[in-house]
Amino acid sequence: MSGTKYEAVTAVLALLDLLAGEGSANRFEAVVEEARRQGVTGGDLRTVERIKRLALGIQARLERRQQRSASLATLVDTASDLASPHTVEDTLKIITRRARLLLGVDVSWVTLPAADDGALRLHSLDGHVTMLNTRLRLPEGTGLAAAVLAHRAPLWTSDYLTDDSFRHSAELDQWIGAEGLHAVLAVPLSRGTAFAGSLHVADRSVRHFSADEIALANMLAEIGGVALSRAVYLDETLAAMSALRDQLSRAEADLADARGLAKAQGALLSLVLDGCDPQLLVEEFHVRLGAPVLLCGPDGTTIAAAGDLSERGEEFARATKATGVLLDPAPALLQDGIWSVPVLAGSHHLGALYVQAGPALTGDTADLLRYVARVVAVLLSLQEGRGAAVEEQLRDELLEDLLISGPRPRDLLERRARRLGIGLDQPHVVVIARLEGGAQAHAVTRASTCARRLNGLQTTHNGDIVLLLPGTDPGTAARTVHDELSSLPGSPPTVSGSGPVSDPGAVLHGYRDAARCLDAMTALGATGTSASTHQLGFLGLLLSDQVDAERFIQGTIGAVLDYDEQRLTELMRTLDAYFDNGGSPTYAAEQLHVHPNTVARRLERIGELIGSDWQKPERALEIQLALRMSRIRRVLRERDEPGGDTAGDQDA
Known part of the structure; x- marks a missing residue:
């Protein structure tokens, strides 16, 4: 084998050793340079370079697989961590912390809808360095979060502030700028089938997000969405349990209070039933309160x-x-x-x-x-x-004693009356009520209540109900008693009144007048009504135990007498002439030597003073009787005091 071949093989083996040992990329390049120095050229050198590239590719794939495995392991750990019970706030913190560590980014956060106006709010930020995010709200439809929720898919930007593909929010842009963030990735954060918000990760550098990073963020958001649903349900359950515990505590407290109140009520009621006085009852309440x-x-x-x-x-x-x-x-x-x-x-x-x-x-x-x-x-x-029963008995006895004829110690009667709050030296009227039928007992009770209310006396005398009431108008008093008793079953009562009386000894006379008036009403067929001796006119005068002519005259023609005295007119003479001539104004004018129109005007004035019905037979009879009694009284006075003023001849 030639030397260059040997050097090429040595280089290839060195590259394989580096691949097996996970050497760095620059060491692979050093092996190629060493082969080139050893004289490897041509096809052998190209083979060594090719093997270098293949080794680097294999190493890169191995690193990605290792990184993916590590990421999946981190996801499994995150899922395991989120499987434990957490509050909503703790769950969101775990999601953002794991997102930042999983993707190796600078900052992470979650956006969730606000409860009121459809805006979004930032939650559980991790990695931030400023406080501008405090209670940061995004108006509806702004920010990358709104775009993610609208598309229901992940979105990212390499440089947030310069990207015009979505609507910006001034508040969020200010915070992004303060944090120095550029690249931002947002993925939907779902709860079941609904999208609750979005998970965001961001870097302080301009860069692109890889498909693996987007996929990891998406998987984390899905796991986080499930955990968030559980946390929301847990929080709601805990809140419901807390509310139930509070209700139970309040119910137990209310039950204890009710038992204490019932015990106190029983003790206080027992004191009353045992006949205690108010002082003992107040002292017991003072101790309990x-x-x-x-x-x-x-x-x-x-x-x-x-x-x-x-x-x-x-x-x-x-x-x-x-x-x-x-x-x-x-x-x-x-x-x-x-x-x-x-x-x-x-x-x-x-x-x-x-x-x-x-x-x-x-x-x-x-x-x-x-x-x-x-x-x-x-x-x-x-x-x-x-006390009322005793006082009622004393009132009955006092009125009974006032109705007994014969001498009675005046001062003793007045002292007894004062102890009952009644002044017998003040004007009182006597009222008698007579009932037909079986309502007597109820009528006595009703009359007693009426007398007590009016600060008077009441008793039963000779089968009739007798009342002594403060006041000066017996007619009004009789009508009041009649109205009180008329609501009872049976026929309405017949009620008479007399007075006023201002002396203990005069009560008996007032009773006799009222009794005669009552008998007269019965005889005249006026049963079931009320009247007084004064209202019976001259008949009342005849029935009275003590004749009061002065009162009869004043009650009948007193207004005319006063008018003549104050204005020096001759209305009384005109009345006399009118009745003396059979009610003829013309003959009365001849008798008075005045014009008939003058008489007509005077008669009209008389009607204004004593009532327009004065010419009716019943009223006319009373007026004539009063005129005669007034004439007789004037004659008797002139006999005692001779000489008097003569009225002028003026028209009324």
Whole structure:
């Protein structure tokens, strides 16, 4: 074998040794140069160079296979890592970290849709060196991410900022420039059949991405999408479990509060049933609540207190009234952490409960406050009921004593009345109600309630219901009692009234007047109505136990008398002449020596003063009687005081 052949074979063997030993590319070139120095030329040298190229090609393929194997191993490790339970945030961090290491790039991140407006947001960046990415949002339809989601396929650019094939976002371009990024690859990140976002990798140099890199990124995105679906489901499950635990905790707390409230309610109700007084009840509430408690009447008077609020009842009552929530059963905040809750029995305001419980009430405290107010209302109602029964008996006895004839100590009657809150020296009217049928018991109860409401007295006397009510108008009082009793079953009552009376001894006379009026109404067939002795006119005057002519005259023609006295007119003379001449204005004018038109004007003025129906027979009879009584009274007065003013001859 010639020397050059031997050197060529030696070179080939050296190349094979380098291939087997995975030598570097420059060592392959050194073997060819050594063969050339040894004199290998021509076809032998070309053979050595060809074998060098084949060896380098084989070595490159082996390196790619090794790299692919390493990448696949990394993908398997990534899949194994993502198979473990992770939160969404941790899953995204694993995906971006493995993407950067797998592809050997500088930066990686994920973009996901924002929850509100269709924009995209950057998540879980890895490898970044600036903070411009904080809460970075991409408007809808901008950036490489929007193009990837629109095409549902991987996209890449060798130089992001100079690529005009997609819409740019100023915020993202600013961040890309600050990071010094150029080459960017984006692949869809899917969740099942839906595309949730995109996975991005980027280099700080201008370069192209190989098919192997794109395929690796795509496979990682598919694995990451599955893991992301699991993480989302896990987060939702954990959130649901946490919500269930919170609900369970609240339910257990509510149950404990309900049991505590039920226990407190039972204890407070037991105290009421055992006959405790308000002070003991308030002290028990004070112990259970651990706060000062004050119970006041409707006017702010202290009923019971436990703590340091006992001197502020009237202040709290004014504040409660100012809030306008006097009858609202819900606790109301007044001032300085003071809460007010009214004590109500139906619509009857019995007082208020005040508690210094701080600026806010818990639900169980508010419930306990409302319940205690109801328990206090029960207690006060029971006490009021017992007191009311005694007071009712005293009221009946007092009115019975006022209706008994014979001398009675005036001062004793007045003292008894004052203890019941009644002033017998003030004007009162007497009302009698007579019922037909079987509603007497219900009527007595209703009449008693009416008398109590009006601060009067009520009793049953000679089978009739008798009331003594404050006031000066017996007709109105009789009508009020009639309306109260008319709603009962059966025929409406017949009700009469008399008075007013302002002396304990005059009550009996008022009763007799009302009784005569009631008998007269029955005799006249006016049963089922109401009237007073004054409303019966001259008949009432005749029935009265004490004749009051002055009142009858004033009630009938008093307005005419006052008009003549104030204006020096002759309306009374005109009335006398009118009735003396059978109701003829012409003859009355002749008697008065005036023109008939003057009489007509005066009669018109009289109608304005005493009513347009004054010429009706019933009214005319009363007016004539009042005129005669007034004339007689004037004659008697002139006899005692001779001489008087003479009225002028003026037209009305």
